[in-house]
């Protein structure tokens with residue numbers, strides 16, 4: 753479970769972004785964070801992997817306060833997917849997917865097998881795609897590689913920050929379906945930022961609406 757306990761955030765010299773946020777993402781759930789631009793969605797998500805530190809309050813993952821965790825171990829224990837993927841341009845699709853296993857010392861053969869498995873899972877046939885560089889992939893294919901990379905260390909948690917915003921509607925729907933299947937089949941716990949209410953309704957077990965620095969509403973999609 754991911755839990756925000758009384759979390760507030762104020763960047764120096766700016767008005768408060770978030771005030772007293774209390775929120776839980778139970779194991780196996782996808783919580784979609786929605787809200788107007790600037791409402792603090794990304795800030796809240798980034799506090800989970802400590803890219804942003806709360807001004808007060810705490811964030812707990814699996815019953816542990818992330819402030820006490822080793823930051824590298826914490827980040828490796830979570831998949832992180834962002835809008836513009838951030839693939840390394842000089843690494844092939846398979847090498848990008850196998851990046852974390854590589855730094856963690858997983859032997860080459862095992863890494864390759866894992867990269868194949870994940871590319872396949874994301875609908876990219878390894879025989880065709882493993883050797884391609886990001887520039888040789890479409891936006892949707894790059895995003896699939898980005899998700900495969902986030903899954904490489906088999907993290908229990910995925911943090912997804914507007915992962916599909918830059919994609920055309922058809923690709924976007926395909927990837928939404930894939931995330932839905934992933935969640936069901938692999939039992940991941942997902943925090944998903946989107947500005948698209950339809951996407952939130954389609955994917956979320958719970959939706960949290962942020963606004964004016966606070967949680968305005970939280971509940972299952974039927975209530976939105």
Ligand SMILES: Nc1ncnc2c1ncn2[C@@H]1O[C@H](COP(=O)(O)OP(=O)(O)OP(=O)(O)O)[C@@H](O)[C@H]1O
Pocket residue numbers: 763764766769787788789790791792793794795796947
């Ligand atoms: N590092 C930072 N330093 C100062 N202010 C910041 C920083 N990061 C974010 N902010 C401010 O915090 C507020 C919330 O930003 P955040 O990116 O969390 O919003 P968001 O809801 O994700 O917006 P969007 O939908 O536009 O991506 C904004 O006013 C932003 O300018």
